[in-house]
Amino acid sequence: MSNRSLADIDRQHLIHPVSSFRGHQAHGPQILASGDGMWLTDIDGKRVLDAFAGLWCVNVGYGQQSIVDVAAEQMRKLPYATGYFHFGSEPAILLAEKLVSLSPEGLDHVYFTLGGSDAVDSVIRYITHYYNAIGKPEKKQFIALEWGYHGSSSTGAGLTALGNFHRGFDLPRPWQHHIASPYPYRHPEGHDDAAVIAHTVSALEAKVAELGADTVAAFCCEPIQGSGGVIVPPRGWLKAIREACDRLGILLMVDEVITGFGRTGPMFACDAEDVSPDFMTLAKGLTSGYSPMGAVLMADHVFQAIADSAPEALPVGHGFTYSGHPVSAAVALEVIRLYEDGLLENGVRTGVCFARHLERIREHPLVGDTRGRGLLGAIELVTDKQTKAGFAADLDVPGKLSKLTWENGVIVRCFSNSVIGFAPALCCTEEEMDQIFARVEQSLDQLL
Numbered sequence: 082m083s084n085r086s087l088a089d090i091d092r093q094h095l096i097h098p099v100s101s102f103r104g105h106q107a108h109g110p111q112i113l114a115s116g117d118g119m120w121l122t123d124i125d126g127k128r129v130l131d132a133f134a135g136l137w138c139v140n141v142g143y144g145q146q147s148i149v150d151v152a153a154e155q156m157r158k159l160p161y162a163t164g165y166f167h168f169g170s171e172p173a174i175l176l177a178e179k180l181v182s183l184s185p186e187g188l189d190h191v192y193f194t195l196g197g198s199d200a201v202d203s204v205i206r207y208i209t210h211y212y213n214a215i216g217k218p219e220k221k222q223f224i225a226l227e228w229g230y231h232g233s234s235s236t237g238a239g240l241t242a243l244g245n246f247h248r249g250f251d252l253p254r255p256w257q258h259h260i261a262s263p264y265p266y267r268h269p270e271g272h273d274d275a276a277v278i279a280h281t282v283s284a285l286e287a288k289v290a291e292l293g294a295d296t297v298a299a300f301c302c303e304p305i306q307g308s309g310g311v312i313v314p315p316r317g318w319l320k321a322i323r324e325a326c327d328r329l330g331i332l333l334m335v336d337e338v339i340t341g342f343g344r345t346g347p348m349f350a351c352d353a354e355d356v357s358p359d360f361m362t363l364a365k366g367l368t369s370g371y372s373p374m375g376a377v378l379m380a381d382h383v384f385q386a387i388a389d390s391a392p393e394a395l396p397v398g399h400g401f402t403y404s405g406h407p408v409s410a411a412v413a414l415e416v417i418r419l420y421e422d423g424l425l426e427n428g429v430r431t432g433v434c435f436a437r438h439l440e441r442i443r444e445h446p447l448v449g450d451t452r453g454r455g456l457l458g459a460i461e462l463v464t465d466k467q468t469k470a471g472f473a474a475d476l477d478v479p480g481k482l483s484k485l486t487w488e489n490g491v492i493v494r495c496f497s498n499s500v501i502g503f504a505p506a507l508c509c510t511e512e513e514m515d516q517i518f519a520r521v522e523q524s525l526d527q528l529l
C-alpha cells in the first residue's frame with residue numbers, strides 16, 4: 082500500500098486523541114514506522130530524535146529486545162488470565178509485590194488498570210466506596226490543581242483542569258474543585274519557595290473551609306504538573322501538602338503517571354520528599370509504552386476499611402477484563418529490571434546535561450523561563466521577558482513550532498500556553514541531548 086493511500090484512510094476513518102477533527106483532516110497524519118533507542122523513523126524514512134519518549138512513556142527507549150522476548154514468551158505460555166474472582170497469574174502477582182516493595186511505605190495493595198485515566202477513575206470509585214464504608218457518606222468532594230491533568234475518562238477528566246478537556250463535555254462536575262497551581266514563574270512571589278508552598282496550603286485550607294471539612298474526600302495532584310506545561314513546584318511542596326491533608330482530615334492521591342519510574346530522578350517523585358500518599362496512580366513508564374498498563378497503589382488503612390465493611394460474599398464491584406493482564410505484567414517486570422539495571426542511573430547522569438542545556442537556552446530572546454527535574458522539563462516562551470507576556474493564541478505558536486521541530490528532526494511537545502515540554506528516554510546520551518537542543522534552538526531561531 083502506498084504511503085499516500087495510508088494517509089487518506091487515516092483521514093477518512095481514524096479519530097486521533099486530543100486533535101481537532103477538521104485540523105487533522107487538513108494536516109495529518111505523520112505516520113511513524115519504527116523506533117530504535119531515542120530515534121523514530123517515519124513511513125517515508127525520515128529519522129527524528131524523540132525528545133518526548135512517545136507521550137512521556139517510553140522511558141527505556143525503543144527497540145529493547147529483552148522486553149520483546151519476555152512478551153513473546155508470556156504470549157506463548159499464557160496470553161490471558163482473568164484477575165476476576167480468585168484467578169490470577171504469576172506475572173501480575175510478582176508485579177504487585179515488586180511495586181509495593183518500590184513504592185513509599187504504607188502502599189501495600191495494588192489494583193491494575195489499562196492506563197492512567199482508568200487508574201484515576203478507579204481511585205475516585207475506591208475513595209467513594211471507602212467513605213461509605215466508614216460511615217462518612219457525605220465526604221464526596223474532590224479538590225485538584227489548576228493546570229492539572231488526570232486523564233480524559235468521563236469522571237477523571239473533571240479533575241483535569243485544562244479547558245480543552247472540559248469544553249463541550251459538561252465538566253467539571255459539581256463535586257470537582259480546583260485551587261491555584263504552585264507555578265513559580267507565574268506566581269507574584271515565585272522567587273520565594275516558602276511563599277509558593279504557603280500559598281497552595283492556604284488555598285487548600287480555604288477551599289476545604291468553603292466546602293465544609295465534613296464534605297471533602299480528597300486532594301489529588303501531580304508532583305510536577307505535566308500536561309499543564311511541566312510546572313515544577315518548589316522542593317518541600319508535596320510534603321507540606323501531605324501534612325495539610327492530614328490536618329484537614331482528607332485523603333491524598335498523588336498521580337505519578339508521568340513522574341514515576343525515574344522520570345524525575347528517583348523511582349518516584351514522592352521518594353524525593355519522603356511522602357507516602359493514600360493513593361498513588363501509575364501508568365506510562367510502568368511498561369514504558371511497550372504494552373498498555375496502569376496501576377493504583379492503595380494504602381493499607383483504606384484497604385482494611387473497605388475489606389471490613391462488607392460480608393465476605395459481597396464483591397467490591399469494580400473490575401476490568403484486562404486488569405493485571407499477564408503479558409503487560411511480564412513486560413512491566415522486565416522494564417523495571419532495566420530501570421534497576423542502570424537506566425535510572427543513566428537518567429540521573431543525562432539529567433545533569435539536560436539541566437545545563439535548560440540553563441543555557443534561557444538566554445534565547447524568546448525564552449522567559451526554563452524548569453525541570455531529572456529528565457522532565459520545559460521552556461516557556463514569551464514575547465517580553467520583563468512583562469512575561471505570552472503569545473496571542475491566533476499566532477498559533479505551538480502549531481508552528483511543532484512543524485519546525487519536526488522538520489528539524491526532533492519531537493518535543495508544544496503546549497497551547499507556548500510551553501515546549503521535554504521528556505527524553507532514560508537511555509538518552511549526552512550527544513543526543515546536545516542534538517536535541519541544537520535542533521530546538523534552530524527551530525526557535527526560525528520562529529523569530
Ligand code: PLP
Nearest residue numbers: 196197198230231232336338364
Ligand atoms: N494522569 C497524568 C498525570 C497523565 O499525564 C496522564 C496522561 O498523560 C493520565 C493521568 C492519563 O493516562 P492515560 O492517557 O494512560 O489514560
